[in-house]
Amino acid sequence: xxxxxxxxxxxxxxxxxxxxxxxxxxxxxxxxxxxxxxxxxxxxxxxxxxxxxxxxxxxxxxxxxxxxxxxxxxxxxxxxxxxxxxxxxxxxxxxxxxxxxxxxxxxxxxxxxxxxxxxxxxxxxxxxxxxxxxxxxxxxxxxxxxxxxxxxxxxxxxxxxxxxxxxxxxxxxxxxxxxxxxxxxxxxxxxxxxxxxxxxxxxxxxxxxxxxxxxxxxxxxxxxxxxxxxxxxxxxxxxxxxxxxxxxxxxxxxxxxxxxxxxxxxxxxxxxxxxxxxxxxxxxxxx
Numbered sequence: 001x002x003x004x005x006x007x008x009x010x011x012x013x014x015x016x017x018x019x020x021x022x023x024x025x026x027x028x029x030x031x032x033x034x035x036x037x038x039x040x041x042x043x044x045x046x047x048x049x050x051x052x053x054x055x056x057x058x059x060x061x062x063x064x065x066x067x068x069x070x071x072x073x074x075x076x077x078x079x080x081x082x083x084x085x086x087x088x089x090x091x092x093x094x095x096x097x098x099x100x101x102x103x104x105x106x107x108x109x110x111x112x113x114x115x116x117x118x119x120x121x122x123x124x125x126x127x128x129x130x131x132x133x134x135x136x137x138x139x140x141x142x143x144x145x146x147x148x149x150x151x152x153x154x155x156x157x158x159x160x161x162x163x164x165x166x167x168x169x170x171x172x173x174x175x176x177x178x179x180x181x182x183x184x185x186x187x188x189x190x191x192x193x194x195x196x197x198x199x200x201x202x203x204x205x206x207x208x209x210x211x212x213x214x215x216x217x218x219x220x221x222x223x224x225x226x227x228x229x230x231x232x233x234x235x236x237x238x239x240x241x242x243x244x245x246x247x248x249x250x251x252x253x254x255x256x257x258x259x260x261x262x263x264x265x266x267x268x269x270x271x272x273x274x275x276x277x278x279x280x281x282x283x284x285x286x287x
Contacts, residue, residue, distance in 0.1 A: 166273030
């Protein structure tokens, strides 16, 4: 049997429709807007594998302030698996990330074995929770507290996100708030932003995240506010597994566990952020 011959090249905006075919084939939630954000970021690195002018694999990297390189969208068409496509893409992209202090990703259990061969280490588990239809939630006395994020808040949100996540994500945060202002909520304490929840539309689900707060009660208020705008619609959230109180609450309002991811890092992990304030991640492609 002849080995598949393929070439690796940078992704272009004109490749988005073909990349969408790969992510849709896997049942993933990304949209063309997500791919555009990844590919068009001037400091990002996005590569694809091409065989006979057909895109057969992808890998993307979000550059977070030259500190953390975030790998995502490692996809290979089913008929080309086992041909070394993902390993070639990863090897190619890792060569380009030598200057980064930390390289991170959220791996599926299947991908975890591949990444371990590239010396990635486990950090913690993430649970993907979904519902096909959000239940109408009862009113709570504190539900008036979260307010819509306005453009004037973006700078403060970016500062808080950097503190909690561990690196500056200006491109991502600005994009989410500007593209989806109706899914962007904050909570103030003593006139200071104490927590926030962002969101976006997906191919299959509305995604809520990232969501950061100092305690479970505040993050529940933010999530409840976001969910009230999404009654009877499908929603996904990616929750840190150690946040058992949040997972139990989401179970009680109709969410179920769909799958797990493993957060992994290569080299060192000097930018872990403030783990106890991280409740929902943005999604495995963004961290």
